[in-house]
Structures are given as C-alpha cells and as structure tokens.
Amino acid sequence: MLNTQLRKGVIELCILALIARNDMYGYDIVRAMAKYTDINEGTVYPILRRLTKEGYFATYLMESAAGPARKYYTITDHGKIYLKKNTAEWEEISLLVNSILKGEETDE
C-alpha cells in the first residue's frame, strides 16, 4: 500500500475535485470515492471536516425527500484556488513518477 501520507493527499485532491463539480453530501461523496478506490469509508468524513475547517468547503443543510436534512458540501473560492494549485502539482508529480516507473530517460 502507498505511503499513508501520500494516499491521504491524493484522496483529499479527489474529494476536492468531486465537490468542485457538484455540491454533494457525505454519503454521496463516500459512494463516489468507493467507486474508484478501496478507501475506508469512515475516513472520508474526517477529511471533509478538515477541508471545511480550513475554508475550502462550505456546508449547508438541505431537506431530502426521505429522512432528515442532509449536509451538503460546496467548494469555496479559496478551495478552488487550492484545487487548481494541487492539480498542477499532482500533474507534475505524476508525470515525473510515470516517466521514472516506465524507465524513460529524462533530460534536465
């Protein structure tokens, strides 16, 4: 398994990207993430909480058709900037890692 710190960062980036597309509620996000990874579902909420506290997400409650109100997460301007910055960084890293893994020569 990948280094937990790296894994955490990647999951964080995925959650940011998902919510940047659409406002989502907790279960929705967990399900969307579970589609792509074998992520432990309980660990998504802590990340959501942290990103909200750091001001990248805002939350609001909306009544659902069935059951109680759901907490929706929406990306803030601050979060958009953060996502953009992280996406660029990720692309750079993945390029580098891929080229090394595939054994390509990289010239400085």
Added chain:
Amino acid sequence: MSRAEYIAALTSALRGRLAAREIDDIVRDYMEFFDDGVSQGKSEEQVAEELGNPREVARQILSDEPQTEGSQQRKAAGLDFDGIRNGFAKGASKVADEAGKFAASANAFTKRKMQGRREKASKMSRGTRDDRVAAGRAGARTENGGCLMLILKLLAFCIIAPALALAIIGLVLGFLVGGAGILLSICGFVVVALAAPVVPLVTVICGVLGMSFAICLTITVMLLMLYLGQKICIFIANLFLGRSSSRQGHVYEDGWRVSGGDPAFYRDGYNGAAYEQGTSQAAAEESEWGASDTKASEEPVWDSYDTAEHPQEDARGGDHDA
C-alpha cells in the same frame, strides 16, 4: 455493530479529546451516513462495517483536526487565561499550541501566587497580635533549620538591599548623564547651525550626522538599561521575596513592613498604587483570584455530555432546528 453501538463507541473514543460541540457535529455526520445507508437498503450492521472500526475512525478524526482544535480543547478545559487567549489564540496554529503550554504554566504560577496572597490576606485580617502569635508558632515550628535559614536570609537581604539601592542610584545617574549628553548634542547642533555660513558644508553635514548617531545611540542604550534594570529588579525581588512570602518569611515580616518591604509591592512590578494601598489591594486581588478560581473549577467542562449520550435524538433535533 448497530448504529447506536457504533455511535457510542465513536463518542467515547472522542470524549475528552474534543469539545462537546465538535463531537456533536461529528455524530451528526455519521448519523446522516447511517440514515443514507439504511435508505439504500443496507442494514445498520453493514453500514457500520463499511465505516470501519470506530476507534480507528476516531483516531483519524483526531489526527485530521487542525491544530487550533487543541487550543479550543484547552479552553474548554478551563486552562486558558483571557490575556493569553487574546494574545495568542488568533495566531498561527503553532503559536496557539505554544500558548496552550504557556497557559498551563501561567495557571500553575498564578495558583501559587494566589495561594500566597490568600495566606497573607487571611493573616493580615487577623491583626498584628495574632500575627505575632502565628509568627511565634511558625518560628517554633522551624526552630532547627528555620533559625539558620532566617539568618541566611537576613544576611542575603543585607547584601541585596544595598546592591539594589546602588543599582537604582546608578540607573538614575546614568539617566541624568544620558540626558545631559543629549542636551549637549542639541546645543552643539545649534552652534553648528549658527556657524554654518562660516564652516564648509561638509563639516556641517558630518557634525549633524555624528550628532544624530550619538542621540540615537544614547536613547537606545538608555531604553536598554531601563529594560534590563527593570528585569533585574523584578528577578531579584521574585528570587528573594517570592520565596520568603510563605510562612517562614512571615516571621520577620513585621520588621520589613516598616522598612517598606511589602512583598506585594515587589511582586506587582513596582506598582506605586499597589504599594500605597498595600493590604487592601492584596485583599481585593485575593477575592478576584478566588472568584476566577471557583469559576474555573465549577465550570462544567463537557456541558453537553447528555446530548452526546443520546446522539440520536440530538442529531435529529438539530436537523429540524436547521
């Protein structure tokens, strides 16, 4: 594991580590997750299994909490003090963390101080006769080692008092000389300005620059000396009177008070008002500290434990409110 069991395990793993408000918020999120899972046709047990071990989840939550959470937690535990809170809590997370540590030590310090004050105030209220009786008793109690300590302390006082006086005189003299230096510099400036038409321009500029430099240097050194002097005086006062303000020092406190050695005067950083008001100030402060102390100890730390015990009702109630 059912929903109730899961939430209970999660709550108990977080209790005492996060503020009750935070725990309520987390419980709300996980309740919602259970609701959604169940509405998707899963059993509570299935949802709980998907979420994973509640202790592990709690660990994750705690490790993901931003650092400022730590200071909030301390605040809830009543360890933080107003001044420190205002001064540091708004800072970066590291600073907040440091402030927490500082608050803890400040707390210990104030408690010690408070106890000393209380002792002193209660003794003073009993009057001088009682005082002497108490002093006699204290003397008797510390007869063996106490006498030696008393002599040593008196000797130390005999050395430190003149040294302190000399230091203060030196400080005052230094100020006078420094002030005279500045005055002389200004006079020199005036003379140079008057002589300007006669003296070459370069000389005037050099004179002005040199003088400005001298003035700046003098002021800086004076301020530095003042600061150092204050620090040293407070340090000495604390070293000497801080320790002897307990029962032992009380034995010869009568004699000292006449010579103006009221410990409160020194401890309050040479506050003239404190010196003049003497005992009444100490008594007033004692009651103030006492009040804040009882407040801190009586304040329920986790005031919404009850809601945490019954998260289900609480979470639903919260939803409707919102």
